[in-house]
Every structure is written in structure tokens, then in C-alpha cells.
Amino acid sequence: MKSRLALLALALAALAAGGYWLYQEGLVPVPLAPGEALFVPGQPEFGEDEAVVEALLPAGPGLEAFLVAQSDLALLVRADGTWAGQLLSSLERSRHGRRWRLGVRPGWRLQDGTLLDAPRMAKALGPELAKLGGSARPIDGETLDLRFKVPQVGLPDLLARWRVPGSGPFVRQGMTLTRFERFTPGRPGLAGMRVATDPALLESRAWAEGLAARRWAWAVFPGQVAPEDMAKVRLAPYDEFRMKDGTVWFLSRRMRRLRPDASDWTRTRLFGAWRSSTELPYDPLGF
Numbered sequence: 381m382k383s384r385l386a387l388l389a390l391a392l393a394a395l396a397a398g399g400y401w402l403y404q405e406g407l408v409p410v411p412l413a414p415g416e417a418l419f420v421p422g423q424p425e426f427g428e429d430e431a432v433v434e435a436l437l438p439a440g441p442g443l444e445a446f447l448v449a450q451s452d453l454a455l456l457v458r459a460d461g462t463w464a465g466q467l468l469s470s471l472e473r474s475r476h477g478r479r480w481r482l483g484v485r486p487g488w489r490l491q492d493g494t495l496l497d498a499p500r501m502a503k504a505l506g507p508e509l510a511k512l513g514g515s516a517r518p519i520d521g522e523t524l525d526l527r528f529k530v531p532q533v534g535l536p537d538l539l540a541r542w543r544v545p546g547s548g549p550f551v552r553q554g555m556t557l558t559r560f561e562r563f564t565p566g567r568p569g570l571a572g573m574r575v576a577t578d579p580a581l582l583e584s585r586a587w588a589e590g591l592a593a594r595r596w597a598w599a600v601f602p603g604q605v606a607p608e609d610m611a612k613v614r615l616a617p618y619d620e621f622r623m624k625d626g627t628v629w630f631l632s633r634r635m636r637r638l639r640p641d642a643s644d645w646t647r648t649r650l651f652g653a654w655r656s657s658t659e660l661p662y663d664p665l666g667f
Contacts, residue, residue, distance in 0.1 A: 407472040407481055410536065413464040415485065418457060419549075422569025422637060424654040431655035432572040433597035433635070436590060439577040442625070445646035447575070451491075451552035452543040455482070455501075456536055457647075463536055467496065467544055469522075477531030482524040482539075488564050491546035498524040504544045549651045557650070569637075569654030573597075588612045597635055597655065601628035 422429065437443050455467045465471065470483030488496040498518035505516055505526075514528040532538075549568045550557035555575040559568045580586060582602040588609035590596055594616065601620075605613070618630040623645045631638065638653035 407474055407479070410471040410473055411462065412456075412468065412471055413459055413462050415465040415468075416565070418459065418464055418466060418649075419565035420637075420652045421566045422652045422654040424569050424636075425657065428654050428657055429567070429569050430571045432574060433570060433655055434574050434576065434595060436576050436581055436587070436596045436599035438579075438582060438600060442646050443575065443577070446648065447552055447555070447557065448543065449548070449646060450550040450557055450573075450650050451548045452545050453547040454541060454543050455539040457540055463540075467501070467547060468539070471536070471539075473535070477533045477535075478528045480526040480528075480532070480535055481519075482526065484522045484524060486522055488547065489562050490544075491548075491551050491560050493562075496544065496547060497521045501544060505542055508538070508542050563651075565651070568651050570650060573650065584609045591616045591618060591630060594632065594634075596630075596632070598629055598631040598638075601630065 437446075453466050455465075456463050456471070457466050458464075463471070465485065467485050467488060468482055469485045470481075472481040472483075473479070482498075482501070484496060484498050484501055490496055490500075494500070498521055501524055502516035502518055509516055509526065512528060512532065513530070514526055514532070517525045517527070519525055526535075549560055549563040549565075550572070551560050555577065557573040559571050561567065576596075581590060582600075584602070584605045587599065587602050588605060589612070591599060592612040592615070598618075613630065616630075617633045619633060621629040621631055621640045621642065623629065623640065624643050625645070627645070629640055629645070631640070632655075634656050636654050636656050638648070638650070641647045
């Protein structure tokens with residue numbers, strides 16, 4: 381009798397443990413805002429979307445991050461205090477945080493002409509997952525399971541940094557961006573962008589004359605500019621934007637819908653921006 385009770389207790393314990401494991405292993409959705417809102421098309425007039433703009437920016441990790449963000453998109457982005465799916469259509473996590481399921485946004489065309497699918501995303505995430513001791517297993521073409529040995533409760537923050545090469549609206553070659561015509565959300569409003577990083581161009585006289593000649597779509601304030609040179613810049617059709625990192629941007633008034641992200645300018649989006657053919661009048665008195 382005692383042995384039967386012991387076996388029954390053992391069976392109940394095993395059943396309870398199995399039920400608890402299934403509960404912890406079960407997936408719950410992580411709310412995501414629609415990704416379509418991240419890509420608002422530009423509104424250029426005829427021919428205005430053919431502009432290849434030039435920017436004067438200092439070389440460094442910030443510029444590198446900015447250029448990468450135009451060519452290689454992250455899986456998630458933070459938008460208005462919530463997560464939005466950029467290359468993901470859905471995100472689920474287990475209660476213990478060691479299992480995550482990613483829904484790949486369907487029909488997303490990459491710059492090599494192929495469509496993004498779960499195996500391609502698994503390959504792109506492989507190096508990052510290896511650092512965490514994780515692994516990826518495609519369930520089907522649009523579903524990817526991630527497994528970790530330890531809980532990864534902060535995985536959405538990582539997914540906002542992990543990128544898929546060639547998934548963005550611009551093809552990058554060094555300091556040059558060229559429009560990817562077949563970008564899934566639509567046609568970018570700029571044909572391309574070239575960045576100059578020559579330190580000589582950021583010296584007082586050269587910097588001021590470049591802006592006075594309207595050579596740059598935008599430029600970073602070099603920090604030391606003679607008063608007479610700054611006077612030239614103040615008369616040029618540029619607006620100033622102060623970034624959280626201390627840099628100051630001079631942005632041409634011909635650039636439409638380019639809104640620098642003041643908290644992190646490297647996240648500024650080029651997709652919906654375009655260069656207009658007319659300039660707003662400049663009034664130094666502010667009237």
C-alpha cells in the first residue's frame with residue numbers, strides 16, 4: 381500500500397513538474413506596433429527625387445552607424461515608447477525567457493533580389509546568437525525559433541541592434557549611398573547620398589564657404605569658426621539642429637522631411653526625405 385502511495389505521489393509530482401515546464405515553455409506575444417508607420421514615403425515633385433545630396437560629416441563610429449542604418453535594417457525599432465516590427469511581423473517569448481519566436485515580415489525584398497525568410501535571418505543572426513550561447517531554428521519560411529541556455533529578458537533591445545545585411549532602402553558603397561529601387565515599402569525620395577569626411581573641409585574658411593555656396597545638404601558644425609566665416613553661414617539657407625551628443629547640424633531648407641533624431645542622430649531616416657527645387661526665403665530678423 382505504501383509503495384502504491386509513493387508511486388502515486390511520484391507520478392503526481394512528475395505530472396506537476398511537466399505541467400509547470402509546459403507553462404514556462406509556452407509562448408506569449410510581445411506587443412509590436414505596425415512597422416508600416418516607420419516608412420512614410422516622400423512627396424517630391426517631378427524630378428526632385430533624382431537628387432544625389434552631399435553631406436559634410438566627420439568620420440567616426442557615429443557616421444558608420446548612420447550609414448549602416450540606411451543599408452542594413454534592424455529587426456525592431458523603438459517608436460513612441462513601444463516596440464515596432466521593422467523586419468519582424470510578430471514576436472513571442474516563453475515565460476522563462478529562454479525561448480523566443482520571431483515572425484519574419486513576409487515579402488521583404490533584399491538588395492540581392494531575394495526575399496527575406498527565416499533561414500536567411502537565422503544566418504544573419506548567427507554571430508550575435510553565438511556570443512550569447514544561443515541558437516536559431518527555422519520552423520518554416522516565415523517563423524524562427526531562438527533558444528538560449530539562460531533567460532534573455534532583454535532580447536528586444538538586442539533585436540533593435542541586430543541587423544540583416546542588404547535589407548534597407550539604400551545600397552552602401554563606402555561613403556556613398558545609392559537608392560535601392562525595389563525596396564519593399566516604396567521608392568526612397570533621394571537617388572543617393574555622398575558623404576565627405578575630409579578634415580580640411582571642416583576648417584573655418586572651407587566649411588563656411590561650402591555652406592555659403594549651398595554645396596552641402598547638411599554639415600556638422602566644426603566647433604571653431606571665425607566670426608567673419610560664421611557671418612557667411614548665417615546668411616545661407618540652413619537651419620540649426622542641436623544633437624544630444626553635442627554636435628550641431630546645419631540642414632539645408634531644401635531638404636524635406638529629414639528630421640534628425642536629436643537623442644541619437646545615427647538613427648535619422650533618409651527614406652522619406654527628398655530635396656526640393658525651391659528654397660524658403662531667409663529673413664535674418666526672424667519675421
